[in-house]
Amino acid sequence: MGTGKISSRTERAIGLAGEHDYAVLDMREVDGQKLMLVKNPWCEGMSWRGSIPRSPVDDQDEEDEEVLPSSRDLLNKDDKLTPGTFWIDLNSVMQYFESIYLNWNPGLFFHRQDIHFAWDLSASSSSSKYKSFSNNQQFCVSVVAPSTVWFLLSRHFKDGRENDHPSEYISLYLFDNNGAKVYLSDGAMQRGPFVDSPQTLLRLDNLEANEKYTIVPVEQDLGPTVHSFTLSVFAEQRITIDEAPNKYLCQKTITAAWTDETAGGNANSPTYSQNPQFSIVVPARTPIALLLETDVEQLHVHVKLVHGRGSRVQAVRSKDIVFDSKDYRRGCALAQYAELEAGTYTIICSTFEAGQKGNFRLRVDSMVATQLSMLPRQGAGRLRRAWAKAVFEGQQRMLAAPIAPRRLTKLDVFVKQVQQAGLQETAKTSQSRERSMIRVTLEIGTGPQRRILIASSNGEYSDSSAGVRTGEIDLSPQEMGKVWLVIERMFTPMDSQGEMFQIETFTDAPDTVDIGVWRRWEVD
Structure with missing residues (x-):
């Protein structure tokens, strides 16, 4: 046993040396008192004198009580005890x-x-308890018959100075995962304590015969270098241990970052569509896993795969989501899907709060x-231009403005609800006010002859506070005087303040289109 730091005054009072190791020779329970026979390796060293005496004030309350010698004190009077050997109670x-x-x-x-x-942590930029297990050594263990199994993880030091690393911790986790590699610490069958000593031990009772388990060495705050370990497994039955196999055959990794322009926040944020998005082409049906990790x-963080045809998505509806990582998770997030059909999809990586910046890896x-490829950020490579705002008054449902292309161009229109100038709106009233769901279309003609060229969100109504985008379409001068930009509200708010919408166009060249005056629009 080892003592901790003890002041010199306390050492003299109780007879124990601070930060010193003692040997335990025997244990007994006498008259309900649990005792240990302890030996100080220093034969001429001090011996236990008992706890620090109480102050006279404490003794006054019990001056009439008869003080009886404890079993410990009686045993310590044994003349056969060698120097430096003494009995001490468990409480002490x-x-x-x-x-x-x-x-x-x-x-x-x-x-x-x-x-x-060897565990190579030289490329690890951080050593956090919130990391995934993607860089951890993992092993598959099985026994031929039910048995209790002991796992001993031993750390080796090149310099032999194992006591010079007091803030580095190791542990062992066991998973019932058919012996395959795991990504996260969630669902561990058993977890050992984190210790700063060179060894850690984990005992598993009654492991089932021929079942494969995954054992994972885990670290906290190990230095960024190559570390050497030995994992020893002890059992009364024959055991096998080998490296855990990967569940998947193929792996793709891409690095990116949330920046001032791309940190859009969670799906309820109006800037969600600004988050980094990726195109993924899946050539055949396959199980798949998405691992998002940040330093x-x-x-x-959160990762989501949606039906987006490999293009940026402006708004995500429930039916668009194929699978995701569920709740936001600190440090890393995992999304898995049993069988993903062949196709081209869009992946969205987000943080919980908008404006949170940091690097990340998507695997x-x-x-x-x-x-797997990263999609250009919203509006990248296009010339952005803001136009006169569209203002709905009262119960108006539709507004339209003529679009005149000057030459052949690619056009993308973005519409977002904004607060009207001069309107004082508190946070409470902002939350209580209804926001219109809108649809933005580019149309040719009017009345019964009208034809929709392109519509936002595949013709569905979308949240106007998050912004709505039509997607790209080619327009030519031959269509001048025929094309209309139409904004349609799904419902009208009960208040009479009206609603204002910001209009932006993205084109591949300057001065390629003109947008006329907004007017009330009716569909016959």
């Missing part, structure tokens, strides 16, 4: 000792397997090789 051990080390005999087990490995451990694991 808990008070003055910080650690207890137990010897054990590996020869008690009939079977043993050792596996030596900024304060960030809560895609699958059984077939996929094509």
